[in-house]
Amino acid sequence: MDVRLNYAPCGYVSITHEGIVADVNQTFLDMMGYRQEDLVQKHFETLMSTANKLMFHSYFYPYINLDGHVEELLIRLKNSRGESVPFILNGRKSEREGQEWLDCVLVQVGKRIDYEMELRLANKQIEKAYWEKDQALEELQHIYAEIERKQTELMEINAVLLELSNTDKLTGMKNRRFFQEKLEEELKLFSETGVPFSLFMLDIDHFKRVNDTWGHAYGDEVLFDVASVLQTHAREGDIVARYGGEEFVMLLPRTQASEAKACADRIRQAVSDFSWKEDGVTISIGIMTATDALEDNEAILLEQADQALYASKENGRNRVTHYEDLKLQDSPHS
Numbered sequence: 001m002d003v004r005l006n007y008a009p010c011g012y013v014s015i016t017h018e019g020i021v022a023d024v025n026q027t028f029l030d031m032m033g034y035r036q037e038d039l040v041q042k043h044f045e046t047l048m049s050t051a052n053k054l055m056f057h058s059y060f061y062p063y064i065n066l067d068g069h070v071e072e073l074l075i076r077l078k079n080s081r082g083e084s085v086p087f088i089l090n091g092r093k094s095e096r097e098g099q100e101w102l103d104c105v106l107v108q109v110g111k112r113i114d115y116e117m118e119l120r121l122a123n124k125q126i127e128k129a130y131w132e133k134d135q136a137l138e139e140l141q142h143i144y145a146e147i148e149r150k151q152t153e154l155m156e157i158n159a160v161l162l163e164l165s166n167t168d169k170l171t172g173m174k175n176r177r178f179f180q181e182k183l184e185e186e187l188k189l190f191s192e193t194g195v196p197f198s199l200f201m202l203d204i205d206h207f208k209r210v211n212d213t214w215g216h217a218y219g220d221e222v223l224f225d226v227a228s229v230l231q232t233h234a235r236e237g238d239i240v241a242r243y244g245g246e247e248f249v250m251l252l253p254r255t256q257a258s259e260a261k262a263c264a265d266r267i268r269q270a271v272s273d274f275s276w277k278e279d280g281v282t283i284s285i286g287i288m289t290a291t292d293a294l295e296d297n298e299a300i301l302l303e304q305a306d307q308a309l310y311a312s313k314e315n316g317r318n319r320v321t322h323y324e325d326l327k328l329q330d331s332p333h334s
Contacts, residue, residue, distance in 0.1 A: 012106070179243065195254055286309025287305060
């Protein structure tokens with residue numbers, strides 16, 4: 001590795017498309033307290049918590065594959081002491097010697113930490129002011145004002161970071177991480193009340209052909225327009241999110257199977273009727289509805305909806321299939 005890159009004022013990690021660390025600069029090792037042998041030939045995700053792995057899969061890989069680069073991904077990595085360290089990650093896909101590499105630059109996020117340290121310092125100053133009789137009231141008031149200002153700034157930063165972590169950059173809709181959290185909440189509510197809900201898995205038909213024929217820029221437009229149609233035709237209270245690539249998901253609270261089928265068919269028809277600039281675009285939909293007999297977790301729910309989606313694809317695309325229909329036919333897809 002070039003000496004300047006090895007000691008650059010930011011971390012650098014080069015990984016294979018499968019996520020294996022191929023190279024890492026000394027700056028990142030010093031930041032995190034690792035040695036070369038601790039990371040090289042290890043999976044990059046060993047440095048991540050489960051939540052960060054989900055975000056990495058729902059944001060980093062789809063965008064690096066679609067656009068060839070990722071910008072300003074907020075991610076936390078574990079250092080050698082097991083502490084969570086926040087970074088802003090920029091990544092770019094490249095090809096060297098016939099092999100694909102994902103080069104990542106990591107800049108440690110210091111502003112938020114600095115604010116928290118300033119808050120702790122301000123609190124200590126207040127305690128000192130209470131116990132020192134010669135501390136003037138004016139100084140106390142100044143410290144209170146400073147704390148309020150820092151708390152406001154920290155709340156604003158937290159709100160922005162939370163929104164960014166839950167939003168898909170391309171479409172502006174909610175992302176996979178947000179959807180997973182809402183699905184867990186809906187399952188918990190179902191276990192307590194027995195009120196049914198439905199889940200859609202939606203996939204753009206022949207999306208690879210769209211990219212290959214009209215280019216990735218038009219493919220991005222198609223993703224954005226499909227997302228807009230889904231959000232426009234979603235009912236109040238429905239959760240719509242981009243699941244990854246050309247796949248979307250919808251969560252429909254308080255919705256029985258028959259109502260879910262009708263809603264899915266309206267959305268399917270709305271996408272088909274949209275005024276596309278080039279060849280028409282359609283979607284296929286798979287549905288799963290939670291019932292009184294449901295004893296499964298969110299992973300099984302998603303798998304059953306995905307099986308229904310697979311059936312829609314296999315039976316000609318541009319159609320809606322409910323998982324219950326597969327059970328009645330006694331021919332589930334694996």
